Amino acid sequence: NAGVMQNPRHLVRRRGQEARLRCSPMKGHSHVYWYRQLPEEGLKFMVYLQKENIIDESGMPKERFSAEFPKEGPSILRIQQVVRGDSAAYFCASSPPIGAGHWGYTFGSGTRLTVV
């Protein structure tokens, strides 16, 4: 039973390019969460998605950032026109449906984005 799979592990982009980060949840998990870890900071919540629905995007920057979790395929975090301040580790987590007795979730290994 594979865990949460994120790719790529490392991503380098030039300022102004687009970054696409992918996350495949654990088998049987239908909920996906994205967190960002800035240097010397803890993880900060960005967005919570279910299949084809954004449930809570209160942690997403208002511009350039978007997320989706299509019916088929992985969840995608998309950052348009990247800037140096976007350099961070982006972690995805997944969980079973809330209320099914779950208490938390499983994290992937992260994508480390470097903007040059």
Add this chain to the structure above:
Amino acid sequence: AQSVTQLDSQVPVFEEAPVELRCNYSSSVSVYLFWYVQYPNQGLQLLLKYLSGSTLVKGINGFEAEFNKSQTSFHLRKPSVHISDTAEYFCAVFGGGSNYKLTFGKGTLLTVNP
């Protein structure tokens, strides 16, 4: 809004010494509490969690934590550390109005020296 404070950003210790990593949280309602470990350039691994019941929680790799509601603390302890315990440790809280959003502390870097 919830918050988590990890009082020490860095904790250096010698191998086989005991260690305590401190965590305080702010919440007026029931919470779930977690400790995660992050090894260099890796993801987060769950060490232990407190949901309810016994306030002393045992986790993996010989770690344990004690939930203290009156002091709103959830300190992590290990009686004897190894070099391999060198990592960043994050305390997190889940609950208090949200049943899906984890709030993390800034982390404590534990460095175990020979």
